Amino acid sequence: MNEMSHLTADQDIAKAVQTLGQQAKTAAQDLALSSTEQRNRALTEAAAALRQQADAILRANATDLESVTGKDAAFVDRLTLTQDRVAAMADAVEAIAGQTDPLARTLARFERPNGLVIDRVSVPIGVIAMIYESRPNVGSDAGALCIKSGNAVILRGGSESLHSSRVIVDCLKQGLRAAGLSEDAVQLVDSRDREAVKLLLHSTETVDLVIPRGGRGLVSLVQKEARVPTLLHLDGNNHTYIHESADTEMAVGIVQNAKMRRTGICGATECVVIDRAVAPTVLPRLAAALGDCELRGEPEAQAILPSISAASEDDWDTEYLSNIMSIKIVADLREAITFVQTHSSGHTDAIVSDDAEAAKSFMTAIDSAVVMHNASTQFSDGGEFGMGAEIGIATGKMHARGPVGAMELTSFKYMVYGDGQQRP
Template identity: 80%
Template sequence: MNDMSTDSTEMDVTAVVANLGRRAKEAAQKLALASAEQRNLALNEAAKELRARARAILAANATDLDSISDKDAAFIDRLTLTEDRVAAMADALESIAKQSDPLGRTLASFDRPNGLKIDRVSVPIGVIAMIYESRPNVGSDAGALCVKSGNAVILRGGSESLHSSRVIVACLAAGLKAAGLPEDAVQLVDTRDREAVKLLLHSTDTVDLVIPRGGRGLVSLVQKEARVPTLLHLDGNNHSYIHESADIENAVGIVQNAKMRRTGICGATECVVIDRKIAARMLPLLAASLGDCKLRGDAEAQVILPDIAAATDVDWDTEYLSNILSVKIVEDLSEAIAFVQAHSSGHTDAIMSDDMEAAKRFMSAIDSAVVMHNASTQFADGGEFGMGAEIGIATGKMHARGPVGAEQLTSFKYLVFGSGQQRV
């Protein structure tokens, strides 16, 4: 698994990761005691740094782009930073700073018959290891959300984005320093050695939670190797179902956006499911609206559009992250629900329908983190949910589910107030 072959190099990586963990743990203890004003100041100052160093970030990103080869367009899009995307990173930090403090909230309060008063209050998780691929802006979002929620974070981005990540993390560190907070609250694993990922997953003494954000290969590795608790963000094999009652024109526009706005993000629709009663009218209009998107359909879809490729069983379970869309024709709502339940990755699924009862039935039956009605699946995003940004979309059911913002990066503890009570 190690990219390097010597034992000495392997030991160096072990030492590096252990050192990051120790420093992060110390920083987390200080950050947990920092005021909301300090944490917000750190984010606002980091936003200023991102804007001030925009040219340096773009130059570093150009170096990253120059170093890759044999990557598809969707991967390159995820890796690429532009002036607008750097500005959006800074805007996200300021948006997060404006949000209510997720720490110290009284989640529940109750009095016991013996006079004890018990409060359940929100607290930081501690040290979070964020392992992600290709998209360098994820490091900025994750760092900001962790600072807001009082957690230290160790960032391990994709090796392809290392130059970009270095400058971004330097901006976050500058913001922390300006606010009088420990710069070690946001650290980067500054190596391409893949052994570092395994070491983070084994860091039970220093890391409290691992969050992986990437493809199936990364998630499989985490599931196999992790000894630290994990918050999984699986792939986005998302469906848009067009019910027989849907407004055809409206549905075409929604699905076109859900697929083609950005094909390389986890919120993109990968499969469109269409009721048989409207398929002959719907499918040609949809195909025309999708432009250069390559369609792969079942036998019925191929009868309607003879030029499209045949879908295989593999297609129904594939997150393309590209301009490819599979098409499934179904008899009715019941068959649509059964198909989506069988093939969805549990990320985001949607129904287009003017029948509210059908929409409610679909939304109740589909067991995904996000289920939408008459809206593009690309709205499955923390920023669009008012969180400022997200650390990812959690597809599991424990601790957090759906877009994970600052509030979802907290735990809780109980504060018990007595007046001399002794248990019998």
């Protein structure tokens, strides 16, 4: 199609973004009329293309990695693709294809005394602009979820992942072609020009929703510049609270996984909160299990374990995305709730406890998108929730919250059926 590709400095980025938006709007109309079978075929064919093009994706990713200098290990990990990660991308696209169609569902029906029948029916949002950083697999997940939910999507990935993103988007387009759908349903802003982000945020005539997925810098820019509605994915300053009733072995295992399985993802635990009554027993065992993870705590934690570094006030509000974790010791459940509510980013928080009432109180009081009992915060993921993949973890309270899958990428409208009624 007439998609923008490989922009040069001489080209008009504003015109190019406008063209992307217009093409996406037309493609969204095409998708709205498509059948479940067409959209599912597009996804299964895209999954096959991802597998067939795995070597090309990895070569492109190697080029991206070569251009990255001075970035920390967590950033490099998020950018890196492997055979297993490409296979997981394809599996996720296939899993999305196998899900129930989120469109044309009757969400409610009202039969009025005058004979009118009113259905509330799920429909696509329209055109979604997905702005994300570093992780090229986000483009695959977002593209697949938008196809499934009948939305056209404009992808603007991080400049460092541009080579990987090009090949991934080509695979999604192969699927669309095979299903007889418009390739413009998935488009890539194929430019490193940062002005493209602002232009997307101002595209009120063509873009219906912007979803940012990245660090505080990106989110702050979106909050400042957006004229289009947004669905925010904020940082993951997540907590795991070890209640005095917790099984020590379980607690240590959960926190070790929640922190160290992958330190650079938004579902990682960044702060562990421990009841004072069990801290002398739990903390040394936890430190041993965490290995090379740097622990930062207040004097009470340092008194139990002298190897702990001193925590500053900033530590309580920091998403490290690396092998650093803060330690907070509290008197009881009430103090734990107050601390977590004060410092959590609203993403995911967990309690480890054998006291069902304590767990219920914590999960009720903590106002985060995801709250967990006796489980690792790294389960806060659309794939783990049975969504196949996610477009992000929404930390706001409007429209969608928590992992955002295909169902959450729909809106609704009312369809009213009559037989000649006239309003008096």
